[in-house]
Amino acid sequence: MTRAEAIRFRNQINTVIETLDDEAALEVPDLFLPWSGAGVQYYGPDDPSGNPQSRVHYNATLYKCITTHISQEAWNPVDAASIWARMDNPQEEWPEWVQPLGPQDAYAFGAKVSHNNKHWISNYDGANVWEPGVYGWDEAVE
Numbered sequence: 001m002t003r004a005e006a007i008r009f010r011n012q013i014n015t016v017i018e019t020l021d022d023e024a025a026l027e028v029p030d031l032f033l034p035w036s037g038a039g040v041q042y043y044g045p046d047d048p049s050g051n052p053q054s055r056v057h058y059n060a061t062l063y064k065c066i067t068t069h070i071s072q073e074a075w076n077p078v079d080a081a082s083i084w085a086r087m088d089n090p091q092e093e094w095p096e097w098v099q100p101l102g103p104q105d106a107y108a109f110g111a112k113v114s115h116n117n118k119h120w121i122s123n124y125d126g127a128n129v130w131e132p133g134v135y136g137w138d139e140a141v142e
Contacts, residue, residue: 018052022064022087025055029062037073044068044083055087062087066104081105094119103127112140 001009017031025032035056042054042065054065056077063077063084077084085105088095097113097120100106106127107113113120115132122128124136133139 017055026062026087029057032057032062034058035063035076036071038071040071042069042071042083056084097132099131100127100129102129113137 013031014033017025017028020028032055035058042056043051044065044067045053047053047068051068056063056065058077061077063086065083066085067083069075069083074080075083077086081101082104086098094112094114097115098105106129107122107124108128109122109125111122111128113122113132118132119140119142120132120137121140122136123138124130128136130136
């Protein structure tokens with residue numbers, strides 16, 4: 001395959017994966033391009049020109065952009081959680097709890113998580129941003 005053919009093929013893949021819903025995207029996370037440092041345009045669901053929401057692969061996890069921006073070195077998906085949301089695999093029943101930064105990545109009523117070697121279910125009817133064991137969660141008893 002020539003370089004030009006490879007670039008065309010990669011562009012075709014990008015076009016197809018942009019149409020995947022979150023659940024389907026989580027089945028093929030390695031198809032998404034890795035987050036790249038400074039100077040890359042990423043699109044959130046708020047993009048006025050209608051570009052599809054950007055999703056990137058970073059540290060073996062898939063993230064989606066929640067605010068349209070041009071990246072900077074320090075704005076990786078882990079360190080800039082106000083502009084990136086971690087996409088948890090719905091196939092995993094008890095994913096590890098991650099501290100939400102606000103309503104954009106808060107847990108919904110009934111969400112299941114693992115935290116401090118226990119399983120928890122959100123009992124808060126709204127955007128649950130509290131740590132399990134503090135407020136808004138019931139410990140799941142086996």
